[in-house]
Amino acid sequence: MLLQLGLILLVLYLGALVAHRLRQSSVPVFILAGLGVQLFVAHSDVIAFMAQLGAMLLLFTIGLDFSPERVRRSSRTIFVATGLDLLINLPLGILVGLVIGLDLWSALVLGGVLYNNSTSIIARLIIDFRRSALAETEYAVGVSVYQDLITALYLAVLAGLVRTASLDLVGILVVFAKTVGFFGGAFLAALLLRPVLQRLMAHESLEVFLLFVLAFMVVLAAVSEWLGLSGAIGAFFAGFILPEQEFRERLERVIAPFRDLFAAIFFVSFGMLLDLTDVGHTVFFVPVVLVVAIAGKLLTGMVIGRVVALGRAAAVRLGVTLLPRGEFSILLAGLAPEPSLLALTVTVVLVLALVGPLLMKWAS
Amino acid sequence: MEVREAELPGIGMKFSFESEEGETICVVIHKTGRREIYRFLPGHDTPDSVIELSDQEARELGAILIGTHFQPDVQDTARLVMKELTIEWLKVPADSPLAGKSIQENRVRKLTGATIIAVFGPAKKILNPGPDTLIASGDTVVVIGEESQVRQFQERFRVH
Structure with missing residues (x-):
């Protein structure tokens, strides 16, 4: 086991080195690394468990970005933009899934895959292209952040449904009620427990702080799993509840190393599970899905631009900025009963990660 | 003078105001500590120029701007x-x-x-x-x- 882990970490190190050199997101590189690793290391339960921790930590940090205060503070136009983006891209993704012959479950998953943008890749692109102060940037980052909240709920419902594997109305309602109940509970808890949590987290010892935060996250993940939702969703809600504003630096310092390590294993594990013959099967669909993935977001940019009165050029830039998909899409794709969907998603994420910066250059 | 604040999740904070000449000046403080100053000419939505500063450079510049080293005689009161x-x-x-x-x-x-x-x-x-x-x-x-x-x-x- 140690040898296997050592090899994986070595490959990850090289992958991170390459990604840094190419100024690319490391996510696609890690998945490709996983494809290579599967030739000489077998996937195991231990790796699967570490990957699960990675997914939890990823969603935990995404959840940290939200708080009831932030939701209250955000401007109304951001919510309008988020709604437009959802209404355009989710149905479009589901539709294209059905058209290329996926079953309903997988098509629903594909909708989420194409809907969600990678917040981290987008932020990096904006910083690299010095777009931080431009008018459309507020919408690009705002929308991509709220997408994560919506996608987390969507993921929770889908995961619950896939697990019960029943498509009857009662089953759907039960899962939906559970998710909304859990989320509502988390939201209320976030408001009520804030003073208590604040006091507990203000402890001077970094060790106490770290163990409290991790325990909080894992216990909530366990509760979520017990409710029949996925553990990752519990971790997301844990991040949502914890007050992040005062502790942002501390949380970042303490959680980031764990997240980076286990998330890397999460992505490499995806690559290791990817069947090359599946990738072969999806080759024909990739162009169709890519066209929809790109056209949908460009359209979103234009529509949002029209509604919130951005200039034409700014609207085009907004659409282009919203192209990259990433970690959340891959997490979703892992849910689909159709194994080829994961391969399809990875290809789409990879191509968009490469095309995104080129189009950004073109749009400016 | 009205300074507009906006949070840019994943990036940092943005502060912007309009100068007397009608230019829009935007300061972006990145989570990493890096600062950017954008200057937009009136009626433009892309910047005319961008200044990038490290955390330390920005503090030094801020101190100079606020008049730590030299106070002009413009405002006695x-x-x-x-x-x-x-x-x-x-x-x-x-x-x-x-x-x-x-x-x-x-x-x-x-x-x-x-x-x-x-x-x-x-x-x-x-x-x-x-x-x-x-x-x-x-x-x-x-x-x-x-x-x-x-x-x-x-x-x-x-x-x-």
Whole structure:
């Protein structure tokens, strides 16, 4: 086991080195690394468990970005933009899934895959292209952040449904009620427990702080799993509840190393599970899905631009900025009963990660 | 002059205002500490120029802009006020009435005239704290006010 882990970490190190050199997101590189690793290391339960921790930590940090205060503070136009983006891209993704012959479950998953943008890749692109102060940037980052909240709920419902594997109305309602109940509970808890949590987290010892935060996250993940939702969703809600504003630096310092390590294993594990013959099967669909993935977001940019009165050029830039998909899409794709969907998603994420910066250059 | 604030999740904070000439000046403070200053000409939505600064460069530039090294003779009154104002960094001991209470509960400004502009602790850094901000013993508060007000603050709340 140690040898296997050592090899994986070595490959990850090289992958991170390459990604840094190419100024690319490391996510696609890690998945490709996983494809290579599967030739000489077998996937195991231990790796699967570490990957699960990675997914939890990823969603935990995404959840940290939200708080009831932030939701209250955000401007109304951001919510309008988020709604437009959802209404355009989710149905479009589901539709294209059905058209290329996926079953309903997988098509629903594909909708989420194409809907969600990678917040981290987008932020990096904006910083690299010095777009931080431009008018459309507020919408690009705002929308991509709220997408994560919506996608987390969507993921929770889908995961619950896939697990019960029943498509009857009662089953759907039960899962939906559970998710909304859990989320509502988390939201209320976030408001009520804030003073208590604040006091507990203000402890001077970094060790106490770290163990409290991790325990909080894992216990909530366990509760979520017990409710029949996925553990990752519990971790997301844990991040949502914890007050992040005062502790942002501390949380970042303490959680980031764990997240980076286990998330890397999460992505490499995806690559290791990817069947090359599946990738072969999806080759024909990739162009169709890519066209929809790109056209949908460009359209979103234009529509949002029209509604919130951005200039034409700014609207085009907004659409282009919203192209990259990433970690959340891959997490979703892992849910689909159709194994080829994961391969399809990875290809789409990879191509968009490469095309995104080129189009950004073109749009400016 | 109205300064607009906007949060850019994953990036940092954006502050922008319109200058007298109608140009829009935007300052972006990145989470990494990097600063960018964007200058938009009137009627343009892409910047005319961007200045990039490291955290340290930005602080130095800020100090220069605020007039630390050289005060022009343009605003005598403003300068006089500046001379009388003092800023003090004070550590809050456990027996201070401030410890464990919010700023509002102590009616800091009403009683002393001085204003708390920042609170630092082992795990917090609150700039421009609101009235409900809690102060704990061991925190450091940054207080601004006229000399007499700050002195009164120190005596009343037993912080030195």
